[in-house]
Amino acid sequence: MECRAKPGLLLRANAALRMLAPGSHRGIHFAPRPASSEDEEQDRPPPSRCWFRAAYARLLRHAVSLNGVDHAGGLPRHAATGSPVACPHAAARAAHFDALAAEFVSAAAAASRGHPPPRMRATSLSSLTRVCDVLGVSAQQRKSVRLTVCPQVTQHHVWRGALEAVLGDLQADMAASLDDPSPATQMAEQIASACSRFLSDTADAATSSTPSWMRPTPFKKPAEPPPAARKWQEVLDMFADLARSLETAGRLDGHAQKVAAMKEGLYQIRDIVVERDVAFKEARRQDCLVQRKLSRSLGHSSRCLYTLLLFYLYGTVRDIEVHVGKCVSGKGGRDVTVHAAKFLTGGDELAVRSGIKQLSHALGIFQFVWEAANTECDAANDNGKDAVVKKKNEDTKGVLELQGHLWGIGVEEKTMTYRGDVFQVHQIRLP
Known part of the structure; x- marks a missing residue:
C-alpha cells in the first residue's frame, strides 16, 4: 500500500483541529495527559457540533490514507490480508486514528444517551498482569491463575x-x-x-x-x-x-x-x-x-508465560491490541462487564472478519483468566512430584459479561456470531 497522506496536509489538519477543542475554543489536542477519574469524565462538557464535524473529517482522511491498516505490534499490517505495510508513517497514523475514533465514539454515545459510557482505553494484552488488571483480579487470585496456566502451556x-x-x-x-x-x-x-x-x-x-x-x-x-x-x-x-x-x-x-x-x-x-x-x-x-x-x-508477570498461553489457545504469539472499558456491579463489585472494541479504517468483509477474530481472541483470554482466577489451586507434593488440586470457588466467584464491538468507516451495521460469541458491528457516523 502506498503512503498517500502528505506531511503538509496532515499539519494543516492538525492545526485546524486544534482550533476546535471539545468544551472550549482551542480544539482537539492529543498530547499525553494524566488519567482522569470517572467523576471527572462525568463532569466533562459535551463536545460541540463543530468538534464532531472536524473530528469526523479527520477520521475520513485517515481512513483513505490507511486503507484498512491495523497496527498490532511489529510492522503495521493490512487488516484484511495481514501482510506488512511499507509506509514509515502508517504506524503513527493508525495509532492516531485509533485514539481519535475512541474519543469520537465515546463522545457520540454520551451525546445520544446524555451520559458518557465507560471510557475505552487502548490496551495491549501482552502479559497476564495486563489481563488481570482489566478484570480486577486480586493478588491471591493471580497465584491461582499461574498455578492453573503453567501446567497446561509449558x-x-x-x-x-x-x-x-x-x-x-x-x-x-x-x-x-x-x-x-x-x-x-x-x-x-x-x-x-x-x-x-x-x-x-x-x-x-x-x-x-x-x-x-x-x-x-x-x-x-x-x-x-x-x-x-x-x-x-x-x-x-x-x-x-x-x-x-x-x-x-x-x-x-x-x-x-x-x-x-x-x-x-x-x-x-x-x-x-x-x-x-x-x-x-x-x-x-x-x-x-x-x-x-x-x-x-515463569512468574505471573512473565511475558514468556503469556506468549505460551497465546500459542496454546490460538496458535499465534502476536499480542492483542484492543480498546477496553470495564463496569463493576453486584455485591462487593464481584460482577464485571468488559467492553472490548476494535476500530477499522476500511469496511470490506475481510477486514471485518479479521477484526472479529482479534476481538474473539481478546474475549477468550479474558474468559480463560477469569475462570482460572476463580479456581482454588492447592499445590501438593506426592513422592517428590508436583500436583495441583483444583476446586471451583463458587462462593466468591462473580459474573463476567463480555461484549465485543467493532467500529469502522463505511461498514454495514450488523450482529455477527463467531465461536459462540455475539459481536456488534457499528458504523462510525456523525451523531
Missing part, C-alpha cells in the same frame, strides 16, 4: 511451537519489508534462519514422518561413539545474538520483545537436552524436565 510441544512461531513471524515480516535492510537486520535474518533450521532438525528424524523417539532404539548400537548431546543452551545463544541484532531495528520492536520474552524461558532450561533422536523413555524425561522447570520459574 508442555514440550507448546514450548517448541511457540519458539517456531516467534521466528516464523519475524522472518515473514523481514522478508516482506520493502526497505533496504541494514547490516543488523541482515544478521538478524541469518540468525533466525539458522535457529529455525536447528529446531526443525532436532524435532523429527529426516527419514521418517514420525518422531525418532517414538521408534525403539536399535538392538545393535553403532561402534562409533554417539555425538555430544545438544542442549537448549545453543538456542539460547542464538536468541541472545538475535536480540542484539534487533536492538537497532526500530520497526521490529514488537518482534524484539517476543525474542526477549522467549529468552527468559530458554535461560531456565538451557541445561536440558534438546535432541529428539533418543528412546521413548528418555524423551519423556526431557519433556517432563522442560515442563517442570518452566512451571516453577
Whole structure:
C-alpha cells in the first residue's frame, strides 16, 4: 500500500483541529495527559457540533490514507490480508486514528444517551498482569491463575511451537519489508534462519514422518561413539545474538520483545537436552524436565508465560491490541462487564472478519483468566512430584459479561456470531 497522506496536509489538519477543542475554543489536542477519574469524565462538557464535524473529517482522511491498516505490534499490517505495510508513517497514523475514533465514539454515545459510557482505553494484552488488571483480579487470585496456566502451556510441544512461531513471524515480516535492510537486520535474518533450521532438525528424524523417539532404539548400537548431546543452551545463544541484532531495528520492536520474552524461558532450561533422536523413555524425561522447570520459574508477570498461553489457545504469539472499558456491579463489585472494541479504517468483509477474530481472541483470554482466577489451586507434593488440586470457588466467584464491538468507516451495521460469541458491528457516523 502506498503512503498517500502528505506531511503538509496532515499539519494543516492538525492545526485546524486544534482550533476546535471539545468544551472550549482551542480544539482537539492529543498530547499525553494524566488519567482522569470517572467523576471527572462525568463532569466533562459535551463536545460541540463543530468538534464532531472536524473530528469526523479527520477520521475520513485517515481512513483513505490507511486503507484498512491495523497496527498490532511489529510492522503495521493490512487488516484484511495481514501482510506488512511499507509506509514509515502508517504506524503513527493508525495509532492516531485509533485514539481519535475512541474519543469520537465515546463522545457520540454520551451525546445520544446524555451520559458518557465507560471510557475505552487502548490496551495491549501482552502479559497476564495486563489481563488481570482489566478484570480486577486480586493478588491471591493471580497465584491461582499461574498455578492453573503453567501446567497446561509449558508442555514440550507448546514450548517448541511457540519458539517456531516467534521466528516464523519475524522472518515473514523481514522478508516482506520493502526497505533496504541494514547490516543488523541482515544478521538478524541469518540468525533466525539458522535457529529455525536447528529446531526443525532436532524435532523429527529426516527419514521418517514420525518422531525418532517414538521408534525403539536399535538392538545393535553403532561402534562409533554417539555425538555430544545438544542442549537448549545453543538456542539460547542464538536468541541472545538475535536480540542484539534487533536492538537497532526500530520497526521490529514488537518482534524484539517476543525474542526477549522467549529468552527468559530458554535461560531456565538451557541445561536440558534438546535432541529428539533418543528412546521413548528418555524423551519423556526431557519433556517432563522442560515442563517442570518452566512451571516453577515463569512468574505471573512473565511475558514468556503469556506468549505460551497465546500459542496454546490460538496458535499465534502476536499480542492483542484492543480498546477496553470495564463496569463493576453486584455485591462487593464481584460482577464485571468488559467492553472490548476494535476500530477499522476500511469496511470490506475481510477486514471485518479479521477484526472479529482479534476481538474473539481478546474475549477468550479474558474468559480463560477469569475462570482460572476463580479456581482454588492447592499445590501438593506426592513422592517428590508436583500436583495441583483444583476446586471451583463458587462462593466468591462473580459474573463476567463480555461484549465485543467493532467500529469502522463505511461498514454495514450488523450482529455477527463467531465461536459462540455475539459481536456488534457499528458504523462510525456523525451523531
